[in-house]
Structure formats: structure tokens, C-alpha cells
Amino acid sequence: MINKIDLTNFKCFKRLALPLTNLTALTGFNASGKTSTIQSILLLAQNIQKTRQDDKISLNGPLVRLGSPGDVLYEESSTKLAKVSIESENEEISLSLDFSKRNADRTVDIDNLTLSSSQGVFECNSTSVLFSQVMGSRSSIFDSIKNIVYLSTxxxxxxxxxxxxxxxxxxxxxxxxxxxxxxxxxxxxxxxxxxxxxxxxxxxxxxxxxxxxxxxxxxxxxxxxxxxxxxxxxxxxxxxxxxxxxxxxxxxxxxxxxxxxxVVSALLARPGDILVIDSPEAHLHPQGQSKMGEFLAMISSSGVQVIIETHSDHVINGLRLAVSRSLISSSQVGMHFFNSRSEHVISPLIDSNGQVSEWPEGFFDQAEKDLAELSGW
Incomplete structure (x- = not known):
């Protein structure tokens, strides 16, 4: 399971350190960084799946299409280096990218690629070399990222x-x-x-x-x-x-x-697998959205890590109901609210009764605001 994502100079983030749980919901305003966070995982996944035989990373592939190097490097960065690190409980994959050279095929040079685990540290500047080294090490985080399944919106x-x-x-x-x-x-x-x-x-x-x-x-x-x-x-x-x-x-x-x-991918996934879903609420009635939240909570409690990007308060309420009904532990559900105006991520907690610790401005509060105006409050 991925426990943490750490980004430096990646897209809209100068720095982001984000903890992940068994089920993590990324919420917030449009163009605030939710998709960029997921893209950092998918970038590493697609390059592990389709290993290049050189010291470069492909920005565009079957899982993610990031465009040109200029679209990926944080625009206010003082250096030409960006870093993506993904951690599990005992392992970490860290990828450092060098944007100082423009490649005609929209690839980016690898400055450094490292896998740290209990078996030691593998370090190189080539995905193909690291892949051959890791194949014999039985790295769980490497396998999980390699086999990640992503459902786009x-x-x-x-x-x-x-x-x-x-x-x-x-x-x-x-x-x-x-x-x-x-x-x-x-x-x-x-x-x-x-x-x-x-x-x-x-x-x-x-x-x-x-x-x-x-x-x-x-x-x-x-x-x-x-x-x-x-x-x-x-x-x-x-x-x-x-x-x-x-x-x-x-x-x-x-x-x-x-x-x-x-539902097909969730029921087929095994403990240790990672399922990433963009907008699981799409085209669903509010009742179905709430049920979807409960269903994904049940899948996550079985050992499958689920990461969702959602704008649905009904999905979030479904997760809260799943916690209150003891379908999943409150510690296994994480929520992150991306607020573009304050330029930081707020992470409300859910207690065992499904109650949320805080409701920052813009965090699924629009229905109450609209009803308040209509009621003349």
C-alpha cells in the first residue's frame, strides 16, 4: 500500500507531502491539484510498465498524457529538477527528473532513480537498469505500482x-x-x-x-x-x-x-492491489453515489487500496456511513481538500461515528449556502 506521496516542483506544486490510507478521497476546487497528484503516481506506473531502454522518462503514454516538459515543471521553480517519491511502510521509490535539456520527443532525462527497501538501496539513472535489479528483490511497492489500475472520468x-x-x-x-x-x-x-x-x-x-x-x-x-x-x-x-x-x-x-x-475491477482486485478512480459518481443518481461510497469502502477494507477523485458530497457521505456502520475503520479512510486559494491541502478527519472534524470553506458546503439564500437566512 502507498502510505505517502512526496512531490517537489511537480506541476502546480512547489512541495506536497500527502499521506494516503486504505481509501483516500481527493476533493476540492477545480484546477487545485487533485488530478496532478494522481498523475504523479500514474507517470511512474506507466514508465515501469513500458520500460524504456535509456535514461529518460516518457511524459505521455497509456495512463497519463502530461504534454511537454514545460507543462510538468513547477513554473516558479528556482531549479530545473522535479522529484516524485512514493512510500509504503517499508519501501520508497524516488524519481528525480532533470528538465534542463529539451528533448524533441517530449521525454525528460532521469537525474536519479532510487528504490529503498529492507534489502538495500538500488540507485541508477535508468528505468531499465532499475527494473532488472528490482525483478529479483520482490519489491511489493514496485509490483503494486506496476499493476495499478486507473479508471478515468x-x-x-x-x-x-x-x-x-x-x-x-x-x-x-x-x-x-x-x-x-x-x-x-x-x-x-x-x-x-x-x-x-x-x-x-x-x-x-x-x-x-x-x-x-x-x-x-x-x-x-x-x-x-x-x-x-x-x-x-x-x-x-x-x-x-x-x-x-x-x-x-x-x-x-x-x-x-x-x-x-x-464494480468489475473492484471485485477482481486482490489485497495489495491499487485501484484509482476518477469521478466514481459520474452519471449516478445521488442514492447511487452514496451506495458507491459504501461499496468502495467495503472493497478497501478487504485489502485493496482505493484512491478516488470526487466532487460528490454523496460519495463522501457514503464513506462516512460505511465508517459509522463499521464496514471500515475510520483510520482507514482519508480525505484531502485541495484549496487553490490558500495554496495548501486540508485533511479533515472522520471519527468512528462518521462525523467530520472540520468543514473548511468550499468543502461540500454549497448546498447549505444555496438553501440558506433561498430560505432568506
């Missing part, structure tokens, strides 16, 4: 056919959720571990457990898939309840299609 366009994947990561639904139907199809009869089972569903099969949670979030909705013979495609079908007709995603609305890859 833009999901796969609604369609009836979806592709298969050759990715070795068993819960990688793809950035847009495009491989979720295929993973659902091959996992239908697999057993879901007891810590993730829905309390009202006795059967332990993936399909039954999936539809129990899916129906919780979406008022009884269900999903199913069909492998198209002699092809590399899977058909995805939805229905509103157990007695209604099966329909293609194009005929049933965006909410089900957006929730589908989240």
Missing part, C-alpha cells in the same frame, strides 16, 4: 461489443473500462472472497456477487455478457431488474455503463 463509448485483452493484470479493465466486459465474462464462475461478498447474496460466484452489488448501486439492475464465437469481442447486456428484458448499453443509459467497470 471518460469511460468507453456506449457500444454492444467490447474487445478482449492480453494484459496479465487480472483486474485491469482499461482506462476507459473497455476490457471490463471481457473480464466479467471469463470470471463469471470464479469465487469471490468472503470479505467482498454482499450480505444478502449467499452464492459466492463472481456473477452473482457482481449483480448483488451492481443492483445495490443501481436499484436492482443486472449485467451479463456473451462471448462472440470466432471473434475477439464480447457482448455486454443490461437490464433494469430480474424480470425486465436484456438491452444493449446504448438503450439503457450511461449510469450502468459507468458503474460496470468500477
Amino acid at each position: 471518460g469511460r468507453q463509448d456506449l457500444d454492444s461489443l467490447f474487445p478482449t485483452s492480453h494484459d496479465n493484470c487480472e483486474f485491469n479493465v482499461g482506462e476507459k473500462g473497455e476490457f471490463a466486459p471481457w473480464l466479467f465474462d471469463i470470471s463469471k464462475d470464479n469465487e469471490v472472497c468472503s470479505s467482498k461478498r454482499h450480505p444478502s447474496e449467499m452464492a459466492d460466484s463472481f456473477r452473482r456477487q457482481f449483480n448483488a452489488w451492481f443492483g445495490d448501486i443501481l436499484q436492482g439492475a443486472e449485467a451479463d455478457t456473451q462471448l462472440i464465437e470466432n471473434s475477439n469481442f464480447v457482448r455486454l447486456l443490461f437490464r433494469h431488474n430480474s424480470t425486465s428484458e436484456w438491452r444493449n448499453p446504448t438503450n439503457i443509459g450511461y449510469g450502468l455503463s459507468y458503474v460496470f467497470p468500477i
Whole structure:
């Protein structure tokens, strides 16, 4: 599990040291640094997954597209060096980037790359060299970052056919959720571990457990898939309840299609895996948003680290309800409010009753402000 992210001269941050928990919610104003924080992890992840054979880092790839070096270096930096460090309980990966030279392919030179663990310190200026050294060290943080799964806010366009994947990561639904139907199809009869089972569903099969949670979030909705013979495609079908007709995603609305890859990846992820979700509330009714918060809390309590970026007070309230119902410990849930005006991050605490320690200006208080004005208070 990632316990801390430490950034220096990275995008909008001169310095940021941010603790992470089992479930971390990044909230706050637009353009305040939430996405940049997630991008720092994804930058390291995509370069570990697609290792270059030189001393450079690619800023643009399958997980994150940061543009040019000028878009990444903190604009008021007094040096040409930026640093990204990611820590677990016993390990730390630290990447120092040198922006002093402009590379035509929009890469950045590696000044230093270090992995510190109980087995020693690996240090070099090349991802390929470090990768070969780490392969034999069984680094848990290295493996977790390498296998990280990211779901962006833009999901796969609604369609009836979806592709298969050759990715070795068993819960990688793809950035847009495009491989979720295929993973659902091959996992239908697999057993879901007891810590993730829905309390009202006795059967332990993936399909039954999936539809129990899916129906919780979406008022009884269900999903199913069909492998198209002699092809590399899977058909995805939805229905509103157990007695209604099966329909293609194009005929049933965006909410089900957006929730589908989240539930698939969450149920397939194993303890130690990391799942990053941008806007889990997208296209969901407020009740569904609250249920989504509870569901992600349950997944996190099973050992999967979950990091979300959200603007939804309903998702946050779902997390609070999960704590108050003892579905997850208050110490396992972290919230960070990014305030662009004060240029710092405020981290309210949740107690065992689901109560929040402080409500800074702009922290999910707009509904109260609007109602106060409408009521003439």
C-alpha cells in the first residue's frame, strides 16, 4: 500500500507531502491539484510498465498524457529538477527528473532513480537498469505500482461489443473500462472472497456477487455478457431488474455503463492491489453515489487500496456511513481538500461515528449556502 506521496516542483506544486490510507478521497476546487497528484503516481506506473531502454522518462503514454516538459515543471521553480517519491511502510521509490535539456520527443532525462527497501538501496539513472535489479528483490511497492489500475472520468463509448485483452493484470479493465466486459465474462464462475461478498447474496460466484452489488448501486439492475464465437469481442447486456428484458448499453443509459467497470475491477482486485478512480459518481443518481461510497469502502477494507477523485458530497457521505456502520475503520479512510486559494491541502478527519472534524470553506458546503439564500437566512 502507498502510505505517502512526496512531490517537489511537480506541476502546480512547489512541495506536497500527502499521506494516503486504505481509501483516500481527493476533493476540492477545480484546477487545485487533485488530478496532478494522481498523475504523479500514474507517470511512474506507466514508465515501469513500458520500460524504456535509456535514461529518460516518457511524459505521455497509456495512463497519463502530461504534454511537454514545460507543462510538468513547477513554473516558479528556482531549479530545473522535479522529484516524485512514493512510500509504503517499508519501501520508497524516488524519481528525480532533470528538465534542463529539451528533448524533441517530449521525454525528460532521469537525474536519479532510487528504490529503498529492507534489502538495500538500488540507485541508477535508468528505468531499465532499475527494473532488472528490482525483478529479483520482490519489491511489493514496485509490483503494486506496476499493476495499478486507473479508471478515468471518460469511460468507453456506449457500444454492444467490447474487445478482449492480453494484459496479465487480472483486474485491469482499461482506462476507459473497455476490457471490463471481457473480464466479467471469463470470471463469471470464479469465487469471490468472503470479505467482498454482499450480505444478502449467499452464492459466492463472481456473477452473482457482481449483480448483488451492481443492483445495490443501481436499484436492482443486472449485467451479463456473451462471448462472440470466432471473434475477439464480447457482448455486454443490461437490464433494469430480474424480470425486465436484456438491452444493449446504448438503450439503457450511461449510469450502468459507468458503474460496470468500477464494480468489475473492484471485485477482481486482490489485497495489495491499487485501484484509482476518477469521478466514481459520474452519471449516478445521488442514492447511487452514496451506495458507491459504501461499496468502495467495503472493497478497501478487504485489502485493496482505493484512491478516488470526487466532487460528490454523496460519495463522501457514503464513506462516512460505511465508517459509522463499521464496514471500515475510520483510520482507514482519508480525505484531502485541495484549496487553490490558500495554496495548501486540508485533511479533515472522520471519527468512528462518521462525523467530520472540520468543514473548511468550499468543502461540500454549497448546498447549505444555496438553501440558506433561498430560505432568506
